[in-house]
Amino acid sequence: MKQEYILAQKNGRTIPLEDRIFGISNRAKAAIAKYGRDKVVNGTIGALMDDEGKLVVLESVDEVFHSLTAADYAEYAPIGGLAGFRGAVLKAAFGNHEPEGFKEAVATPGGTGSLRNTISNYSSPGDRVLTSDWHWAPYNTIAGEIGRSIDTFRLFDDNRKFNADSFAEKVKELLQKQDSLVIILNTPAHNPTGYSLTLADWDQVISVLTEEAKCGKPAVLLIDAAYIDFAGDEDEYREFFPKLSALPENVLPIVAYSLSKTYTLYGARCGAMICVAKTQEIADEFKRVCEYSSRGSWSNSAKVGQTILTKIYEDPQLLRKVDEERAGYREMLLARGRAFSRAADEAGLEIVPFDAGFFVSVPCDDPDAVSRKLEEENIFLVPLKLGLRVSVASVPEAQCEKLPAVIKKAME
Template identity: 45%
Template sequence: MADSRLALHAQGKVYIDEVFDAVAAVGQAKAKYGQENVVDATIGSLCDEDEKLVLLPTVEKVFRGLGNNDINAYSNSRGLPEYHSAAITQTFGDNKPEAYIEAVATPGGSGAVHNLIWNYANIGDAVLTHDWYWQPYSVLCSDSLHRLETFSFFDEQLQFNIKSFEKKVYELLAKQETLVVILNTPNHNPTGYTLTDAEWDQVLLTINQCAKGNKTITLLVDIAYIDYLAEPNKGRKFMKKFSSLSKNVFTAFSFSMSKGFTLYGQRMGALIGVSQDKNAIEEFVNATNITCRSRWSNLSRAAMTTMIGIYKDQTLLDQVGRERYQYVEIMRQRAKVFVQEAKDANLKILPYCGGFFITVPATDPVATSNRLRQSNIYVVPVANGMRIAVCAVPTKKMYGFAGKVAEALANS
């Protein structure tokens, strides 16, 4: 008998959840020493200053006020049209590109990334992203029979590494006809970096130059953390640049209600396609809709109708904006303490602009994280560093944190 009953393409899969071990360990520490004595920087969700998971009050009110039909009835596979227009408005704000724009509903941003990779990368091809990245990109690629390759996000001076990006795009397009590029910005996970408008110009120049003849590029901008921009309008200015891309470039945005509307468990998002070419957008809708139908049939109507309800009433929309903004401020305060103390302790951190996480580079992240646990501090070791969730640690526990990380690094 063969060693495996699985189909050839499904054999040998083992999911290693990099957060799992840290989350289990921090749970045990809280039970043993009490929550007040433990710093839990592992959680990837927004927590208030009492360490409770945040559900924005207005989102909760609209959600709990839904009638049976809005909760229980089937949706269609592509999602509700009013939801599409709300997701598009939420994504672009005042900076909508002049282009054809359409959306399909997806289970969170994760579903949007999957849908894009499946429909735009040829099987077996490489998908390109930065070397600091949200780990699931890797399985999202491998499970759909693609592979993830990376460019160096930062150069020696910790500036965006356009040279590495350019080199990788040229290199991969010499080998394949089409290339999917994923850029996670603003408020990148795990570093908190946001590409500047000038860096966007360089990225788009490279993409426009490389996508010609029979070569095409699909750029996916993963905007999971966009709603936590300190200046939402200014931070979306780069989107206008998508008004004048070559016909060989297709752009998409992965929108998520998880962070911006604090509805992580409702699994709601959207893949939003942008193109100068009407045919390209029609093709986008047709292909991605079939993927919706075949993978998950249709999605949480309750989450969609919550978004629709909020968008129908400007007062509610403004209220959600205000409630969310309080947490932008809280996270800014938490990060400010960490960044300042890191500076004082000569601790190198990656450039943080905003959002849920700060990253400290480390040569042996597991050893340093384990050393930190001796001080009851729990972080998530990632490929070349440690991810610190400023979204979850209350301000009072940020004091002294960076110093402890510096000490652990020196001693591990």
């Protein structure tokens, strides 16, 4: 029998021969080369593309990039990040809604680094990390790489509302079984559904965690805010942050902030993990353990994105220019989402509750079969466990209007 691995160790992981999303994405690219862009729908890409299929790059950010000196990017950054960056990223993440508490920011390679360091420092090997049933698949990879796994609660109840009961049940169950718990909530503009927790949903989350934390065990609420600047008005979508201050001392909120989408710096690998602690000691410990983990995994994070953010926040006029430029592209993205959602209504296609962002999801029983069927018509989407993910970030508005009817037909 052929062995699954030649020299490598499996270590409890299932590693596919090909990354599924990249496989589909490659077939989409091949179809575009063969039939032309207007004959193919490539709804697989997790980056914002313009209507011509070109990556959107904020010119104002690119100008800063090109103004840098070699030392701005060639030199090592301190392990925890440049001092200027650590201050700037707090403003970037919280805007006008900085929660009260002891805050520390540690630089990470994108939001992914924040997820990794949070799981490694606030859970134990063998633990389950809680997130919603609809979730970004790499959470499983990140947890699995360090000997943890993902458990889920139902994101929506039968009335298509945030399922606080399922959330409470799973938090209770896992806190009974383990010594600590890491919870990941990706909001606003969740990947893959586009859902954003409302302020009322947030009240329920805080109330559940306050209640369940009475057992005294430590918990972390990781807010994966990767899409926060593509949900809608930046200020409005940050209104939930002050609510985090109401959590008890043994529940630590950590924000995973990413420059990938907000500053179109996907490849620069820049982000930060930010804690909102009840005491200085907890914040100091956060900084110490996260910097230590950084040292032992990727060492320093890349300096270039940190320098760029620092420069943007030093110059109010530049900051305004970047925000305005992003707002234009965000409007393009939001219009696509609205178009898809409206067309789904008209076609009688059920979609998962959607608010905004890069993705829309369509629940279905056999996502792989429907996805294969759609590929025959040169429509490339990502099949998930619970349905199909459509990246409106990479599909022009005109195609978003037509797509729901075609998906509906393929499902039938």
